[in-house]
Amino acid sequence: MDVLELIYEVIDELNLDLGPSEQLKKDENSVIFGPESTLDSMGLVNLITLIEQRIEEKTGNFIAIADERAMSMQESPFKTVKTLKEYIEVLLNEYNA
Amino acid sequence: MNTMPEDRKVILITGTSKGIGLYLAQHYISKGFQVIGCSRNSVDFSDSLYTHICADISEEQDILEIYKFIRKDIKRLDVLINNAAINPAIVSAALLPYETISQTFRTNVFAPMLFCREAVKLMTRNKFGRIINMGSMASKHEVPGEALYTSTKTALNAYSRVLAKEVAKAGITVNVIAPSAIKTELSGKINPMALQEVLSRNAIAEYGEMNDVSNIIDVLIKEESSAITGQIIYLGGV
Numbered sequence: 001m002d003v004l005e006l007i008y009e010v011i012d013e014l015n016l017d018l019g020p021s022e023q024l025k026k027d028e029n030s031v032i033f034g035p036e037s038t039l040d041s042m043g044l045v046n047l048i049t050l051i052e053q054r055i056e057e058k059t060g061n062f063i064a065i066a067d068e069r070a071m072s073m074q075e076s077p078f079k080t081v082k083t084l085k086e087y088i089e090v091l092l093n094e095y096n097a
Numbered sequence: 098m099n100t101m102p103e104d105r106k107v108i109l110i111t112g113t114s115k116g117i118g119l120y121l122a123q124h125y126i127s128k129g130f131q132v133i134g135c136s137r138n139s140v141d142f143s144d145s146l147y148t149h150i151c152a153d154i155s156e157e158q159d160i161l162e163i164y165k166f167i168r169k170d171i172k173r174l175d176v177l178i179n180n181a182a183i184n185p186a187i188v189s190a191a192l193l194p195y196e197t198i199s200q201t202f203r204t205n206v207f208a209p210m211l212f213c214r215e216a217v218k219l220m221t222r223n224k225f226g227r228i229i230n231m232g233s234m235a236s237k238h239e240v241p242g243e244a245l246y247t248s249t250k251t252a253l254n255a256y257s258r259v260l261a262k263e264v265a266k267a268g269i270t271v272n273v274i275a276p277s278a279i280k281t282e283l284s285g286k287i288n289p290m291a292l293q294e295v296l297s298r299n300a301i302a303e304y305g306e307m308n309d310v311s312n313i314i315d316v317l318i319k320e321e322s323s324a325i326t327g328q329i330i331y332l333g334g335v
Contacts, residue, residue, distance in 0.1 A: 040266070042221065042263065042264065042267050045217065045218065045221060045267075046221055046267075049218040049221060049222075052218075053168070056168070062161070062165055062168075
């Protein structure tokens, strides 16, 4: 599964509901959480939820992205599209191992 | 095959095998809702509009399985009523065993939080949701012997008020209904004299009725009630 492509599909879907100044760029460096992000807290919830949903549709398995490890990591996986992608890849690899 | 009409609202109620939960399940079936209920035990009724799931809600995995079923087979959730609760020990706070404290918090606080977490994810899809958490007049009355139960319900009040602020933009409201004492198995564990004394502090010093609860929930879950959120509504003039 191309995780980056999946995240971009979800960003496309999210952007449909966001105003011109709130659009999230399909870029690995896009910030998804914090003051520099165009997403507010519910926007981030939507992003995570839609990604979890897409993974479940594609694999039949529900994988919680916002798990305890994610919350306790020194470098949050919810910082940029790139960090999120890398974290999801780790979760998928572990699930499939 | 799911033949549910697209406009039929879906309501998830915890603790539907008895008491207020059972009453609410049957009330909303009669109103044409698709009702999903859960409890440790099975229920002794069936209806084409009702699905029962046996679950131990103090276990996160059981809650996730309920939502997996809703996502796959029902595909939407409009209303969540966090009703299930336990009150295993009416005893001095100085005598509460750790496991009793832990189990009560898992059921009365952690479980509603997990139900809310997963409900918000589903409700944001439709930009509509109504969450009702069941509180208690115990939060106001601070009755000796009820420290554990009271603290779980007060935690749920605080959680609900914060959650209401987080999810308002997504069209989701969160409110707490705190009924007066209603004759159920749970309230039956309380010394009747002590309960009467507590009830005497209310404007209405009598037991409440089940329909007092459904009456206010009926109002809160209406689409038009989008501005009523973050409220703790005490019944009986507490």
